[in-house]
Amino acid sequence: MIKKGGTLVLCIYLLALFYATLFIYNYYPYGKSVNLVLFDSIKLMWESGSYWLILKNIIGNILLFMPLGFLIPLVSKKGNSGLLIAIIGFATSTVIELLQYFVAQRIFDIDDILLNAIGAVVGYVVFRLFRSLYRKIKKAK
Numbered sequence: 001m002i003k004k005g006g007t008l009v010l011c012i013y014l015l016a017l018f019y020a021t022l023f024i025y026n027y028y029p030y031g032k033s034v035n036l037v038l039f040d041s042i043k044l045m046w047e048s049g050s051y052w053l054i055l056k057n058i059i060g061n062i063l064l065f066m067p068l069g070f071l072i073p074l075v076s077k078k079g080n081s082g083l084l085i086a087i088i089g090f091a092t093s094t095v096i097e098l099l100q101y102f103v104a105q106r107i108f109d110i111d112d113i114l115l116n117a118i119g120a121v122v123g124y125v126v127f128r129l130f131r132s133l134y135r136k137i138k139k140a141k
Contacts, residue, residue: 006074013067020064021096022104032105041111061115062122065089069123082124089120 035041045053068089072079079085093116101108 003075006071010071010075013071017064017068017092018096018099022099032101033107034101035107035109035111038110038114041109042115058115061112062119065093065116065119066123066126068092069120069125070127071123073124073127082121085124086117086121089117092120093117 042058045057048054069085072085072088079088090113093113096116097108097113100106
């Protein structure tokens with residue numbers, strides 16, 4: 001039951017993720033561009049001193065991919081590896097960044113890929129904590 005429900009939630013999440021990252025209009029003053037210098041945009045946002053910019057772009061990119069890291073091991077025993085979750089997060093984010101660049105005419109940013117992969121791993125850690133807590137509660141009964 002959890003696996004079927006989790007699969008449905010994962011599908012809905014992926015649809016929402018692709019919609020939010022590709023079809024919701026975001027104004028970019030630089031237009032279509034590429035950042036391949038790791039930590040360049042993170043440094044730029046951090047140095048801006050704008051808490052909104054930091055929250056939206058740095059924390060937002062991490063939070064955006066946490067459900068991926070939580071849901072994959074929930075629906076698949078094969079997804080029960082932190083390394084695999086990091087790879088899936090990295091690959092999914094890379095596809096989104098490529099689509100943003102080529103289809104949506106926006107920015108391809110290596111820092112977004114890094115932050116998204118970190119978010120997937122954080123989601124996986126949260127999954128492991130919840131699973132451990134669930135097992136302890138179940139065992140105590």
